[in-house]
Amino acid sequence: MPLVVYILGLTIFxxxxxxxMVAGMMPSLTQAFGVSVTQIGTLISLYAIGMVVGGPLLTVGLLKLRVPNKKALLWLLGFYAIAQSVAASATSYEIMAIARVATGVAGSACFGVSLAICAEIVGMASRGRxxxxxxxxxxxxxxxxxxxxTVIDQHWGWRASFWLVVALTVLCAVVITFMVPRAKASETISLGAELAEFKNRHLWAAYATSGLIIGATFAAFSYFAPILTEVTGFAASSIPWLLGIYGAANVVGNMVVGRYADRHTMPIMAWGLIVLGATLALFAVFAQSQALSLASLIVIGLVGVPMNPAMIARVMKTAHPGALVNTVHTSVINIGLGVGAWVGGLGIAAGYGVRSPLWVGVTLAILGLLSLLPYLGNSRRDTQAPAASR
Structure with a gap:
């Protein structure tokens, strides 16, 4: 695997x-701007809105100008560093809010272009990895x-954390300048060619499955804290390390899935959804057991979000893996995240208790599995679909 792929991973990091990181520095930011915790939480939502809406629009603009992927990524990182610097220097909540939307827009486009560069510099058989x-x-x-x-915020202030991200972004841009090869003129994809990919119904089917997988996961994850404290009986002080275990399971699962995502794309998602749905149901029924709840937390961490490499590999097999196709996929994943969390909360609001988001997750996992059924009978269908649809 080329070293530059790891640099792109550091960029996304x-x-x-x-x-x-706003979630970890809410006390500092509420005091700095004199606003409520809810308003600081909205800063995360504003970033996500920028990703969902602005990222694809910005990518369309870059394609219209026929900017090669390497140059586009450097422009985007420069824009991100400037917007993040504005956030780090913000003296009012309004300035911070605008900066968060701007960084979300650039971040989404960076994700899409980074994946497109990966597709350019590695062979088709290694794209998932x-x-x-x-x-x-x-x-x-x-x-x-x-x-x-969060630690930096507690010792040196929240601005230091924002400036650290600026420094990392600039560092990544410098390394990318020297390490990412320049794309050949023949490899620069036009806006028309990219837009033509969206006529492929199999691409939209792949997007739908991705949204349902992430929706199922985050319908549950968004409410882990109240479930684990109010039903399971864990102390509130235990939540950070429980979420840390979940995050570590994400990392491990991602490493394992990444190894096999290219060769076993569809089986990974099919079995992943089966295990995810069954584990969410088990968690919902036995949430009062600390041992089973902890085991469920780990399994959900291993199979939920870590299906991302298989999801991306499927999209890259189904359509030309250009910047716009990948950026829209990123938007779909974020929509799935937001809708899953929202629908999960509806069950609680309707009076069905804090376990209800787990059952919402089960339902979305089943829908995700149903969306895969037309493709499971032919393991090459997702690869051959683009050629058949043009």
Whole structure:
């Protein structure tokens, strides 16, 4: 695996640390801007909105200008560093909010272009593994990046954490400048060619499965804390290390899936959804047991989010793995995350208790499995679909 793939993983690590680190420094930010905790939480949502809406639009603009992927990534990282610097220097909540939207837009486009570069520099048989390294940066951010940013906030202030992300972003840009090969003119994809990929119904089927997988996972994950404290009986002080175990399981699962995602794309997602749905159901029924709850937490961490490399490998087999195809996939995953968390909360609001999000997750996992059924009978169908649809 080329070293530059790991650099791209470090880039995603930096950007995703910025996305989530607000959660670890809420006391500092509420005091700095004189706003409520809810308003600080909204900063995470604003970043996500920028990713879902702005990322694809910005990518379309870069494609319209026919900017090669390497140059596009450097432009995006420069834009991200500037927006993050504005956030680090913010003196009001409004400035911080605008900066968060801007970083979300750039972050989403960076993710898509990074995956497109991976597809350019590694062989087709290694794309899933390369994607697992890039996605691994996202998972390491929750396990390592956010806690480190929180510690820095507690000792040197929240601005130091934001400036650290700026420094990492600039460092990655410098390394990418020298290590990523320049794309050949014939490899630069036009906007029209990329948009044509979206006529492929099999691509939309792949997107739908990805959204349902992430939706099923986050319908449950978003409410782990109240379930584990109110039903299972864990102390509130135990939640950080329980989530740390979950995050470590994500990293391990991602490494394993990344090894086999290219060769066994569809079976990984099919069996992953079966195990995910069964484990969520087991968790819902036996949530009062600490041992079974902890085991369920670990299994969900191993099979839920770590299906990402297989999801990405499927999309890359189904359509040309250009920047726009990958950026829209990133948006779909974020939509799945948001919708899953929202629908999971509806059950609690309707009075069905804090276990209800787990059953929502089971339902979404079943729908995800049903979306795969037309493709399970032919293991090459997802690979051959693009050619058949054009």
């Amino acid at each position: 930096s950007l995703t640390t910025s996305e989530f 390369a994607a697992s390294i890039v996605v691994g940066g996202l998972m390491l951010a929750t396990v390592l990046g956010v806690p480190v940013a």
